[in-house]
Amino acid sequence: MTEKFGAKSTADEVLAGVDLKGKRFLITGVSSGIGLETARALAAHGASVVGAVRDLAKAERVTASVRDAASQGGGSLELIELDQASLQSVRACADRLLADGRRFDSIIANAGVMATPLGRTADGFELQFGTNHLGHFALVTRIEPLLADNGRLVVLSSQAHRVADVDLDDPNFERQAYDPWLAYGRSKTATSLFAAEFDTRHRDRGIRAASVMPGNSLTDLPRHLSQEDLQGLFETVGKARAEAGLPPAELKDIPQVAATSVWAAVVADKDEIGGHYLEDCAVAPINDTPNPFADGVRSYALDADKAKQLWARSEALISVT
Ligand SMILES: NC(=O)c1ccc[n+]([C@@H]2O[C@H](COP(=O)([O-])OP(=O)(O)OC[C@H]3O[C@@H](n4cnc5c(N)ncnc54)[C@H](O)[C@@H]3O)[C@@H](O)[C@H]2O)c1
Numbered sequence: 001m002t003e004k005f006g007a008k009s010t011a012d013e014v015l016a017g018v019d020l021k022g023k024r025f026l027i028t029g030v031s032s033g034i035g036l037e038t039a040r041a042l043a044a045h046g047a048s049v050v051g052a053v054r055d056l057a058k059a060e061r062v063t064a065s066v067r068d069a070a071s072q073g074g075g076s077l078e079l080i081e082l083d084q085a086s087l088q089s090v091r092a093c094a095d096r097l098l099a100d101g102r103r104f105d106s107i108i109a110n111a112g113v114m115a116t117p118l119g120r121t122a123d124g125f126e127l128q129f130g131t132n133h134l135g136h137f138a139l140v141t142r143i144e145p146l147l148a149d150n151g152r153l154v155v156l157s158s159q160a161h162r163v164a165d166v167d168l169d170d171p172n173f174e175r176q177a178y179d180p181w182l183a184y185g186r187s188k189t190a191t192s193l194f195a196a197e198f199d200t201r202h203r204d205r206g207i208r209a210a211s212v213m214p215g216n217s218l219t220d221l222p223r224h225l226s227q228e229d230l231q232g233l234f235e236t237v238g239k240a241r242a243e244a245g246l247p248p249a250e251l252k253d254i255p256q257v258a259a260t261s262v263w264a265a266v267v268a269d270k271d272e273i274g275g276h277y278l279e280d281c282a283v284a285p286i287n288d289t290p291n292p293f294a295d296g297v298r299s300y301a302l303d304a305d306k307a308k309q310l311w312a313r314s315e316a317l318i319s320v321t
């Protein structure tokens with residue numbers, strides 16, 4: 001595997017010299033942040049990008065940078081409506097893609113919400129688990145026949161997976177006190193487990209899947225946090241890392257924070273990244289320290305048995321609505 005790229009690489013640097021004409025990508029959440037930059041970079045290199053978004057009118061306005069890049073680079077952008085917090089919307093989106101029938105070389109399951117107050121999706125699932133995991137699970141498993149043989153699935157996870165393993169008995173916080181960070185952490189462990197099990201199930205078609213920790217960046221993601229909450233978070237993380245003798249966690253800018261997604265979706269050797277958790281354009285090492293602020297991926301987020309159990313639980317949850 002190439003060791004050429006790292007924490008400071010940008011999406012354009014990762015794609016330098018790569019011609020994506022004729023390649024198709026589905027990306028969820030292209031209206032802001034990492035998804036918007038991922039779409040822009042891929043389109044600038046000639047890719048046909050389908051961006052799945054909750055609000056089509058807003059997305060039309062804010063994706064001008066993607067259309068400009070596409071017109072210069074020979075790529076294109078199509079938008080499709082998708083509310084991941086509604087299984088009806090997810091199924092409608094999937095069925096439109098299936099009816100269209102065109103295949104995708106990579107699917108990037110990027111959209112997400114973080115540290116929301118307790119909320120429920122249209123189907124009654126806890127909002128973060130429902131949006132970040134079940135919405136993607138329902139979409140991707142339905143459109144899986146559209147993923148090209150040798151295609152890739154990239155699922156956005158987070159360092160927040162280190163907060164907690166999934167809770168398969170009470171995934172929707174019906175029998176325990178709600179904590180926004182616990183819910184976010186569990187939802188991101190779920191996204192890594194989903195990628196790991198998808199990889200296991202589809203490897204024989206040459207399809208590989210990986211989860212990505214993009215790096216920390218000030219996108220719209222902390223929209224549910226006040227300035228004080230955000231400041232408190234930075235202080236807590238900084239103190240905990242200093243106490244553990246670790247360097248401060250650095251913020252990335254937006255082009256950098258999209259780099260690992262495009263690396264995983266296009267450039268990396270898919271057989272070397274398949275089933276893994278990626279960070280800074282590399283496979284992250286397993287680190288089972290109890291300190292949630294220390295680097296690396298916790299092994300519970302890639303555990304094969306837990307991944308199978310989560311898959312079965314997710315199928316059961318989405319099939320009853
Ligand atoms: N920014 C960071 O520091 C960071 C760190 C680790 C992981 N991540 C992950 O990266 C991904 C992208 O986050 P970002 O930082 O670009 O945040 P962002 O808030 O800028 O973008 C998230 C996107 O998801 C979309 N979205 C949210 N709920 C949706 C729903 N119900 N249906 C459809 N779309 C929905 C939003 O509209 C938005 O376009 C997320 O999965 C996030 O958890 C981000």
